[in-house]
Amino acid sequence: MKLSASDRGRLKALLQARRAAIDPVRLGFPERRPGPGRRASGLTQEQMDVLLTRTPGTYNRFENGQIAGPGADLLTAVARTLQLDEQEWAFLWLITRRASPPHALHGSSGTSIAGAWQRVADHIHGALAFVNDAEWNVVVHNEDFRRLFPRGDTPANIMRWMLLDPEARTDVLMHWETHWVPAMMPHLKHSVELRPENPALGRLAHDVLHDPVAGPLYREHAVAPIPYFDGSELPVRHAVHGPGRLTTCLAEPVTAPGARLNLSFYTPGEPVPRN
Numbered sequence: 139m140k141l142s143a144s145d146r147g148r149l150k151a152l153l154q155a156r157r158a159a160i161d162p163v164r165l166g167f168p169e170r171r172p173g174p175g176r177r178a179s180g181l182t183q184e185q186m187d188v189l190l191t192r193t194p195g196t197y198n199r200f201e202n203g204q205i206a207g208p209g210a211d212l213l214t215a216v217a218r219t220l221q222l223d224e225q226e227w228a229f230l231w232l233i234t235r236r237a238s239p240p241h242a243l244h245g246s247s248g249t250s251i252a253g254a255w256q257r258v259a260d261h262i263h264g265a266l267a268f269v270n271d272a273e274w275n276v277v278v279h280n281e282d283f284r285r286l287f288p289r290g291d292t293p294a295n296i297m298r299w300m301l302l303d304p305e306a307r308t309d310v311l312m313h314w315e316t317h318w319v320p321a322m323m324p325h326l327k328h329s330v331e332l333r334p335e336n337p338a339l340g341r342l343a344h345d346v347l348h349d350p351v352a353g354p355l356y357r358e359h360a361v362a363p364i365p366y367f368d369g370s371e372l373p374v375r376h377a378v379h380g381p382g383r384l385t386t387c388l389a390e391p392v393t394a395p396g397a398r399l400n401l402s403f404y405t406p407g408e409p410v411p412r413n
Contacts, residue, residue, distance in 0.1 A: 139207050139236065146203035149233050153201045156220035157181045165189065189219050208234050217243050224248075224395050241332045248272025248396030255391065255399070259283075265401050266384070270296050272329065272396030273338040286310075286404070288377045297326055298342055301352050312373035312381065312409055319355045320365060321372060327360035332396065373409030382406040 141149065158180035163169050167185055181189075186197035190212070199205050200216065213234065217227050227243040242248065249271045256278040259267045266286055268279035274297035284292050288310065293299030299306050300322050311318045326346065330339045346352045368387045375381050384402040391397050 139234075141203040141233070145233050149203050149230075150201055152226060152229065153216075153220065156222060156226070157183075157186065160220065186216075186219065190215050203234075205234075210240065214243070225393065228395075242272070242395050246336065247333075248394045249275075251277040251391065251394055251397055262401070265403050267399070267401050268296070269391070269397060269399050271394065272333065273336065274298065274326075274329070274342065277397075285378050286374070286376055290377070295342070297322065298345070301326070301346050301356075302349055307351065310375050310377075312375055315355065317372055319352075320359045320362065321370070323356050323360040324362050324364045325366075326356075328364055329396065374404070376404055376406075379404065379406050381408050383409050 158178065160181050162181050162185055165181070165185075183198045183201065184194065187194050190197060192212075196205075197216075200208060200212065205212075213230055217230055222230065222243060224243055224247045227239055231237055231239045251269055251271055255269045259269065259278045259280040262280050263282065266280070266283040268283045269277050271277050274295050276292060276294060276296050279292055284290050287293070288305060293303070293306075300311060300318060301307075307314045323346075326339075326343060330336075330343045333339055346356050366388065369385055371383045371385050373381070374384050382405050384404055386400060386402040389399040389401075391399060
């Protein structure tokens with residue numbers, strides 16, 4: 139794919155700015171001595187070739203938009219060397235590949251949620267609302283969500299609670315093995331695959347795999363595609379209102395890839411289990 143002049147300019151502006159922000163000395167290059175020669179701050183294109191272990195001139199061609207359809211390995215190496223954030227990483231893929239990144243750049247991405255989301259949740263009434271980060275920690279929630287749980291005890295980690303908590307499996311999440319397990323376990327596996335270096339997700343998957351109840355089910359169901367669609371319904375026993383179903387829609391905060399805004403509507407009535 140050949141880049142337009144406009145896209146080449148946008149790509150170069152980003153990469154030049156990020157190069158200029160990095161001190162070569164911190165990466166092991168000798169301090170530049172006073173005198174004639176290059177005066178621009180930051181990493182040189184030649185130093186980028188060294189850091190990327192590429193042949194001389196490779197980074198120059200990349201920065202100038204002269205490499206058609208650069209591979210994911212090159213894009214990842216450039217992004218990590220220049221310490222791009224997740225938005226810049228997505229921009230890099232959009233400009234050079236006209237695609238979304240196949241994975242997050244940083245294992246810790248999606249773990250920082252803006253405080254404004256609590257204000258948003260506080261203003262949602264009539265629906266259960268919460269935001270979990272990329273590690274499935276419940277970061278913010280509203281009062282309707284809290285009232286779902288026995289004793290009003292909101293779980294710290296929603297995935298750990300759904301898959302490992304005995305009360306969740308036997309009482310709150312009705313028809314847990316036939317409904318909730320196939321719906322949730324692919325979500326966990328997908329999040330681990332997107333962030334293989336994230337220790338919290340690794341521990342969670344390890345604990346699920348080694349649980350005598352959840353482990354065999356995880357091996358059976360986690361490899362399936364995520365069976366989610368907007369308006370998905372699952373049976374639940376509400377701590378206040380009793381048996382019913384949750385109808386759920388999900389969204390992702392733009393600045394926290396992998397995090398989720400979960401909005402669910404509770405409808406009372408005894409759920410009818412699927413065969």
